[in-house]
Amino acid sequence: MTNKSPVLLCTCGKQLKLDYDYLETEISKLDLAGSVTVHDFGCQDSGLETIAELIGESEARLVIAACTSQKIQPRIDQYLQSLGKDSSRIAYVNIREHSAWVHKDPSEASKKSLDMIRGALARVEDSKSIVSETKEIPNHVTVIGGGIAGVETALSLSNLGYRVTLMERESSIGGHVVQLPVIAPTGKSGKEIFSSRLKALENDKNIDVMTNTTVKFIEGEMGDFLAHYISPDDEDEKTLQTSAIVLATGFKEFKPTMIDEYHYGKNPDVVTQLELSRMLTEDRMVRPSDGKPVNEVVMVQCVGSRSEDYKRDCSKLCCTFAIDNSLEILERNPDANVQVVYMDIRVPFENEMIYKESRERGVDYIRGRISMVWENDNTTHVRIYDSLLNQYLETTPDLVVLSSAILPSDGVAELSETLGYALEEDGHVKDLYGKLRRTETRRRGVVAVGAITRPQFVFEAVTDAQAAALVLHNELHGGKIEKVARGAVLNVDDCVGCSLCAQQCPRGVPLMIEQTDAEEEDEAQKILFKAAIDTLNCHSCGVCQSLCPSGATQLNFLSNSQLWSEIEAVLEGADHEYPITVCFYCEECSVSTIDIVGTQRMEYPASSRLIPVPCAGRVSIIDILKAFEHGASTVMIAACEKDRCHIGGTGNEIAQVQIDVARDILNAIGWKGERVDMYRMFSAEPDRFTNAIREMVKRAQELGPTPVHKGTAGKWMEAVE
């Protein structure tokens, strides 16, 4: 059995200014290198054929030194997969964007390329084949919530070929939408909007609608969720097996009973905007207290919204709702007088038109607040403070309508306890990544649509629903999902049960399982835990690996020993005469930034050595210290911007901790802490990277030889005070 791996050097059409002869000779000398092949077009058909041949040479191990893997890897993977060959053991070295294009001196660039190829050879030597198995799962999705978003998702999923169970807590489908007299910007009523969907739902044999059904909790993983629910005909809890969950429980209107000045709940003529909508829909526009006609209406905006005490942000919908409803009132009673007391009118998109229309139709807008509502002789009195006129107005309306805040519906937090999705501070479901993955939640196989994530207009909820259906389809593949792929794999025997992985995993994948059997036998009455990691749910950031004290959890494509031998190999021969800066970079924002630096041919010192990691959170303090141990003069981590870690948000913060502690330790043990640092970057500002690397190279030169270079490292016992 050989541990040598073939190396393919691509010249990119002979345009890379590297010394290929030097590289070929030097690589051939390396213990771990097998054959060395120089190819002009690795990405073209002939190159792909060569790669396919090379793959056969050494148990699918191969190092490809070419352009950025972002570009070339998908092509090669696809090609090899079509031939049924394993592409999981290929290591890529970017000698184009990361070397040839950014360094003036070809010999320096060649040396850097050689070092990085040596590193890749070390990494690939110990790599394992990652076989992705597929798993058959039920072709079934459960939608919780029968409002517009839930119904739309159910219909879309059914169209994609899934069987769907739609669970609704109330006795009928339709949610809030069917109660709205008019839906902006269509001008149609909620019932009208919903009726076609209701018909489609009735005719759809793939959708099972369950009303009066409450979901208690859900356990399991994507492909094998078990929903526990209670239905009306049976008191016992029932279960339903399903492959994915759609959260569509919508919103709840804030009931301002505790805000004394509005007298809501005490005076029947004080209603919320949604209650008014219901009155309009049911066509009973009379005073709730005595059934007399409604002529004077005062509407109050931002009740509970934009308030530190109740809901801090804007509820987005209420202004449009209020305007719609005032127009509706005027439609039915042209003599009615509607006053809207507001802080700011916020009507997005084309809703601006109805705002204008309402002003033309005579709706009176008063900027200010209501100071109090009271009753006298069966009349409702309202005192309004007009902040533009700086005076108090008093009126006696027939109806006071409060535009109440939009809150997440009840039970969202309870469900999250077993379902494991994250929540925003205000109780809405948190999306996976605000910019790019809006409908996904932290938990794989669970999507959130409609107002459960934030207040949404009907058309937004519908778009959301359609998007979420596609996102789920992408995951479920119609019932065939990948079982084991790239990700963290736990060796349970090595796990000591410290729970650091479970505490810090950005996706909450590791679960701590109490070992009750072992506890019974334990003489010291220890409370024993072991982690359990479902690789299926892992997003491969490596945070658990970085923190694990026993090496029990490791990424199956980048083990500790792989990275440590890569570090050692990259730094072979590093000394103080040519001080080396090691840069660990994440394969999210940082690789994009560094690649763009390359394509823009921005120059930076060639004494840098780049080592890829899936996420900055993968870099442990041991990795950093290992780099110094093997001769690095400075070490940096390139990571995503703060709060923009693409792997769920906290990988870069774990990296920051490693850097900070490493710096403190270096200072404490007689080194210079400045030898290590962390830089955040994103592709739109490539000079963040060049500035960072220049700074670290400068420090490497200024700080001079490290104790490792000087041979004093580890001699602390001889050191005199």
Next chain:
Amino acid sequence: MSESKSLDDMAPKRRRMMDMVLALGGLKEESVIPLSKVSEEIANLKSELEPLATEILAFPDAYFEHFLDATEKSAIISRITNKGLLKQATSYLQQAVSIRDTGGTRGLLNSMSSALEVLETKDEIEDTAAVNIESVLSPVSDLIVQIEDIVTGYEVAAEAAAESAHSELKSLLSSMSEAVSGIQGDPTSALDALQKLGTKTRYGPFLRTSAQVKRGIREGRIDEKRALHLVSENILIELRRGVIMFILSKMGSRTVVEISRLMDSHSSDIQAAIVSMIQRGEVEMVGLDEDAPVFSRVLETVPDSTLVFKRILQQLNGIGKSLEGDIHAFVDQSVRRMEFLLERLQKLGQYDETTLAEALNSLRETVDQATEAVLQSKPADSSEDLRLLVSAGLEAFARFRLKIALEKGPNLVSGTNVYGEKLDPEVYERMMSSYLDNELERGTILILIRELGAMTAKDLGEKTNIPKDRILQHLLRMKRDELLTSAGESHGYLLYDVPRTPTEAELAVETASSLALQLTEASSEFESLLQELRAEDIGKVVNALDVLSKGRDKLVKLTIEGNVVGKEILLGIEEKIRSAVSLSYRTRTKIPSTRPKVTLDDLAEVDVPSVLDEYKAMMGYAPLLGFGTIEWDISKCLGCKSCEIACPEDAIELKPVFEVSKIFDISDEALDNLPVNRSLFYKTVKGLATQKPTRDIVLADDSPGFGTVEVDLWLCVACRTCVRRCPGPDEGALELELKWSLPEVVRQITSKH
């Protein structure tokens, strides 16, 4: 530490310790309730009490008007011959009048003062005349028969009461089993139901335990599972004890088998309950029914008549030994009958002493006379001491014992004892003189108390010139011999009295006058508290209302010539007082009590293990498991924070301080013991270092994997959870050392910070 802290400044753990101490003492301490809530509760209470207050405040005055009428009509005061009692009564009434001068109390005071004057002027000394012993003792037989009849009457009445209690017991048991069946479904409401039953049994430990558990559930300290367990086990056991107490107090003494039949539960359960009740001093064994022990409630005080009867019995027994022939057989027979009677009285426990008074007093007089007669029929030698005592008119019984001692004593010097030993005449002299001194002093004390009423050691010291310590010694001795009983206190001194069998009149006057004072004090306090009700006064309000309520209950039992005085007034006020009491109790449980002011120094005296055990026994759990110190070993720590997460009290914390120098001191062996990456990390650091760090690294933020474990001993309850959870090598990085000495722990805690 010497400076005293109030309860509010106390560390949480201290507070919990205190809580336990207080809970055992029946008090509660809470302070988490916001001030606004407190004021709200107080305001509510005030508005609820005010409509009740007028009538409650008016009732004592109205009652004593009636009482005065009744005493005048029946002339009971003039029938009282006990000067001590009258003196005491007048002093009570004087105090009451000084607080509030009302017609009823003032009138009572006047008539009692004049009765006392009359009594003092006609003080006469009766000569004792020589009498024939047989004729003196002849009425004894009749008197015993008479008493036997009365006691049989008591027993019939007790049986009837037991009968009526039977149906009450039945309903109690059926609602109990109903509540029990609901425990599994909903322990909280089952607890409510049980609590209601508990008030019927009036068994203190149950009421306390259930209230504590309820509070624990409300505050979330007791989880559902635990609550279920507590309600279905501990609470139920306490309630069972309560029912036993109900049976013993309402249906009289019983054997275990009888109780188990009554309660329809297994006798082993009852046996277990009884055993713990004996340990708590609530139940005692009073006799045997064949082979089965008969248990009775421990009475706060044994009825004086029982004590008197016992003493007469002893006296008669003593006389019998000095007699010969028929009269000896007669006395012997009487003694046997009386012994049986005594046992019956003891089994009865409480009974209406007044009906027994006449017969018992005659019996006592008869036996006293007989003792005199025995003394005279066998005149002693011309012993100075004996003469002195006899002429001093000492207590007959005491004199009798003295006479025997003086007669037989010289034999010890002249002859030998059963072991053939002789007594040194000098020793005998010394022994005899100290014995005589003692008897003389005790006799004097008894006479004074009998004539002048209950007295304290201080009063006796002033009257007799006997040194105080000796008086105290005599009093204690005579109390143990049941020659004296304690009769309350005066100015902080215990009052001692001879056992007396009170007549109805005496009982009425005594009770009424002492209640007059209590009720006047309580109502005037209640009135002034209510004017501006403050949270810190809630305890006083509760106490005042309690006094009013209990006073009312006592007055209802008070009769003059068989009739309850002012029945309408008392019944009319019953509900009002009761609801006022329960309202204020309810408020008190909701707001923090302001007493007692416990200091840290007080706590240092607490015997920790016993408090913990007692609390656990009562509640089934203890919020505080102990006091201890926790040692942390960095060489085994993974910085994983599991201890902090697991700690139920937030007492342990991973602080962002990395004691980097310490890892240089970890032995290679210990390093190899660590999980592999942890060990590699330390070895790498050591391999890179050019110097040993001198200072700790203070980290800017919490850093997973790094830190120093610190334990706040003020919070730690020594539950050992952290030690058990620590995933470090071997036994883990933490070690708990339990310490029981509170001052020692306090020193540890304070030395660190």
